[in-house]
Amino acid sequence: MFADPGYRRLWSARTVSQWGDTFNFVALALLIYDLTGSGLGVSGVVVAEILPVLLLAPFAGPLVDRWPRVRVMVGSDLFRLVLAVVLAVWHDAPVGVYAVAFGMSVGAVFFNPAASSIIPALVEKDALVAANSGIWTAAVLSQIALAPLAGLLVVSLGYGPAFALNAVSYAISALLLRGLQVPGNPEKVQRRNLLAEAREGVAVLMRHRLLRALAIGQCLAALSAGATSALLVVLAKEHLGVSGRGYGLLIGAIGVGAALGPLVLLRLIRNPARPLFVFGPYGLRGVVDLAIASVASVPFAAGALALYGIGTSTGAVTFNSMLQGETPEHVCGRVFALMDVLWQGGRLLSLAVGGILADVYGIEAVYYLGGALLLAAAAAGLASNRGAATV
Template sequence: MSAPPVSRLGFRGLFSKRMRAVDRAGLRTVMARPEYRRLWAARTVSQWGDVAQFTTLALLVLRLTGSGLGVSGAVLAEIVPVLLLAPVAGPLVDRLPRVRVMVAADLARLVLAATLALWHSDIGVVYAVAFGLSAGSVFFNPAAGSLLPSLVGEEELVAANSGIWSAAVLSQVLLAPVAGLLASTAGFGWAFAMNAGSFGVSALLLRGLRASEAARPLVTASIWVQGREALGLLGRDRLLRALALAQALAALSAGATSALLVLLAARRLHAGGGGYGLMLAGIGVGAFCGPLLLTRLGTRARQPRLVFAAFGLRGVVDVVLASVTTLPVALSALVCYGMGTSSGNVTFSSVIQSHVPEQLRGRVFSAFDLIWQAMRLASLLLGGVLADAFGIRAVYYCGGLLLLAAGLAGLTTSADLPSDGSSPGATQ
């Protein structure tokens, strides 16, 4: 028996009702899910420790080495593990239960952070621990990103990613000054101990997480073959190819402009430490607000075009920063930069989670991490040379053009793709 006809008015009413229900998939909706709350709490507590580690590690390295080159060594210790281990981490994340991968990564990082809390007077130990902590993140992050879709509905992905991102940004804004004060008054060991404790709490929370992950198929291919399959998918899938190209261009820009923002503040805006702090705060305010505004778009926030538009917005901001000489204008631009960065990252993660088959997500997330860090390293090297040869404005003009190219390339190559990021072409 055929279904009764629906009048045009009735169809519109049903469609509008459905869209309103989808658009209400905000933070309250995902926070009502116990398993998501557990993951959110674990990620947030872990972020508290990361903020303490990030804030104090550069200060410690500077004290031990007395040189900017020594601080650059700590940055390399963060990047190199991604380049070495991402091809292995992705296939392992797709083979093993992701909760177990995350707990194991947390426990390994707990031991490393505790070692640094007790023994941080040797620069070799500091570099080794920084390397190990970054290596743990190489496994933890793609596992967490791949796990999230099994905890919430597809229409809730943007809200779920926004909740995690906003908590991370708020933690950085509020806790970075506290961590710096703790290190300067009580000593570096206490800040690193805080990081170790955060990994322990995160592991305990994750052990109780019951995720309904799909059963893993029996895999006979080696890890290296599986890794090549993921890179092949990035080459074959039109949306992933567009995202990879845009991200490579964006990382080639952002590595230098982020690291040299302090130089821009001093040489172009003539702002001291307080002005530089305000600039970082402006980015933080924008980064916190961006995901909250994004959740109001409902399913429209999973449009790949938003990722590329965010790159374009950041490109405009870099051009503005290279052109202006007043701090208030720069602060306003940096708020927009923060909004573009956070909303773009949330949409990017949500698109990957809904577009890529479940059994390939770990490899795809790891592949994008590899692209980002490789181009970030190139950007750091080229940015310093460019700044010394042509001045800081040249760095920001070039960075802005690269980001605008990333946005334009992505919008052009993805123009006829489905607007929600779904694709029947994502091969199994």
């Protein structure tokens, strides 16, 4: 994969940007907690990041399909570069921080579908899993390695340098992407109004049996993971009886599993771009949720969550690869944007319902329901594909 100069340039840009994102994520969470002193204030950042996806993605998708995708990515990086500089200089008011978080997400609404749509033009279809694995692994390893360093930087030098590093990462990413040459001649989109073009993306998604199954799985997984990921700290305290280091151990276990997942795919499994390896990981994650809600053991939970991390990473890589391989090129931006809407909308609903469910029935109920939703996603995906031909 890395012998291809186009993929190498894209991978480098995405990886450098991920380095900056890691510093930004850690610094932003610590900053808003310092400014507001509440978990609700931290949740506000999550809401500020989700809202642009729900509001703008239906329109961003058609625009990504209209415009040159490399220019969309460069423009998004430059837009976020300006916002990161603002945050590095001025970060004393919660309202301003929320506004910048909202703006950063606006940039990502355009960047992410464009970046995912470009990969099939850079590599052959049978190399999509390897290409996505390379980008995913670099992102996970960046988080594992740099998150502690980001926390140390904030404590030692303050928030400004962390946000400044994020700005630098966007500048480097934009420079790398500017020289990216995408082969082929994409189909020209018949320009109508944006709503009509957005409806065309929905129609493609609904008519194609496998894409429809992927959308259903995405929605059910978001309804599960939104609550279970956010409330893992509650499970650690109330069900497992640990906090601090114990919670860190659980997070670390997921990270280790997520880093190992792509290696499992590429080294041990032949032809991983099959429905079994897209929908099967949902089932694995569902079993883990049910198990850790039933067994109050920290070592058991850590081992199970490592498997959860493997399921998350292998599922994400094969999901994106199959989506890229099956989606018609001229609607890639719209389909990826719709998947983002399903994910973020389900995540937001899950966060709201999960918090209520945990307070009324206990944290175990959240994980039992989350596990059931993931098992339903696996069953629905595998059943819909059984004996199906691509439409």
